[in-house]
Amino acid sequence: MSRINVMKPWLGEEEVLALTEVIESGWVAQGPRVARFEREFAASMQANHAVATSNCTTALHLALIVAGVQAGDEVIVPSFSFVATANAPTYVGARPVFIDVDPDTGCVTADGIAAxxxxxxxxxxxxxQGGVPVDLDPIRDLCDPLGIVVIEDAACGAGSTYKGRPVGAGAALAAWSFHPRKLLTTGEGGMLTTSNSDWAERARRLREHAMSVSASDRQASILAPAEEYLEIGYNYRMTDMQAAVGIVQLGRLPEIVRRRREIAERYTAALSGIVGLRPVGDPEWGTxxxxxxxxxxxxxYPFDRETLLVRLAEAGVSARRGIMSAHLQPxxxxSPSYRGPLPVSERLTGNTLILPLYHQLEDAEQTTVIDALLSPLTVAAHG
Structure with missing residues (x-):
């Protein structure tokens, strides 16, 4: 039986050619293509500055450092997220404080943060979460007057919109992922975007061991200038090989989003009328x-989530359990990060599943997924 994966990156000959050019150039580490990818990504996401990193987690780490978060501080985070969201504050000695999420979107709200x-x-x-845009303006209206920095974890967000603009466009700091599960992939990789030029400059130094002279500047000089290490830094660099792929992928983004939304609309049309199944959708403030x-x-619904996953697997469909609740992880x-019940997060973690959706998903494959979700209804109807 052929397997229908939950996700496949869309990679083609253009990426192969881009990688070949990098290899033939002899400059495969962080260099001119990383700088180009940063410029083009910033323009695409309507951000003032972009700093490429080794992954989204390192981008979150740098965001917290440049924002001035220190040991003993508290950072409010959703539990309903990949564990990296909570891990990043612990890297700077701060305490992640878990809060619950909106039951429809899976995103945090201003009311939840205020509490x-x-x-x-x-x-x-x-x-x-999952590409659903968070309602950022009420959160910034709450936090900005208090001097609390709002960092947008836009790991899943490239191509989503908030009030007609790309997500992250209104954030003081935003972190992005290019993992293969995301719309844009560089294998691994991340990006930090910010409106603050000082934060961007410091993040660029920190990702490169906090050297006073960048590696690309040193490489471009016959007699390399002496460097200083201005503070404790990190090796969070992206390579030109990754960036070359990222540049091609960024050009694909509009078509990727168009196709994914087309597939999602077909899922929604087929599943919305089924009692016991609730598909995710666009919030009123974005796409x-x-x-x-x-x-x-x-x-x-006739079966619980775990039974349904088994039935999908038997049909050759590789669905996945929904997003984790970090506060339930060992x-x-x-941890003192967990201060009270988070019923919505726990319900969504226990009862949601992720269906196959990727650019190359064929109609016949999607029909197989839909039929597997409808078949329990036939079983139930006939006892």
């Missing part, structure tokens, strides 16, 4: 890129 604020809150990390098409399995068990 968790203390005099030690220094930053908030909001997430465009999703459908990085993940997730469905909540309710008590009125790494955070008993």
């Amino acid at each position: 968790a604020l203390t005099d030690r809150t220094r930053a908030v990390i909001v997430v465009d 999703s890129n459908y990085q993940s098409y997730w469905v909540e399995v309710g008590p009125d 790494a955070y068990e008993g």
Whole structure:
């Protein structure tokens, strides 16, 4: 039986040619193509500055550092997110404080953040979960007057929109992922975007061991200038090989989003009328890129989530369990980060699944997925 994967990156001959050019140039580490990718990504996302990194987690780490978050501070985060969102504050010695999410979007809200604020809150990390844009303006209206930095974890967000603009365009800091599960991929890789030139300059130094002279400037000089290491830095660099792929991928983004939304519309049309299944959709303030098409399995559906996953697997469909709740992971068990019940996060983690959705998904393959979701209804109807 052929397998229908939950995700496949869209890579082609253009990426092969771009990589070949980099290899033939002899400059494969961070260099001119990284700089070009940064410029083009910033323009595409309507950001003032972009700093390429080794992955989204390192971008989040740098965002917290340049924002001034320190040991002993508190950073409000959704539990309903990949664990990296909570891990990044711990890297700077801060405490992630878990809050619940909106049941429809899976994103945090201003009300949820307000309830968790203390005099030690220094930053908030909001997430465009599965590509669904977070409602950022009310959150900034709450946090900005208090001097609390809002960092947008836009790992899943490239191609999503918020009030007619790319997600992240209004954020003081935003972190992006180019993991193969995302719409744009460089294998691994990330990006930090910001409106603050000082933050961007410092992040560029920090990703390169905090050297006073960049590696590309040193490489361009016959007699390399002496460098200083201005503070403790990191090796969070992206390579020109990755950036070359990223440049091609960025050019594909409009078509990727168009196709993903087309597939999502077909899923929604087929599943919206099924009692017990609730598919994710666009919020009123923006549009999703459908990085993940997730469905909540309710008590009125004939099977629970785990049984449904088994039935999908038997049909050759590789669906996935929904997004984790970080506060339930052993790494955070008993942590002071968890201050109270998070019923929505726990319900969504326990009852959602992610369906196959990728650019190359064929209609016949999507029909197989839909039929597997409809077949339990036939079983139930006939006892």
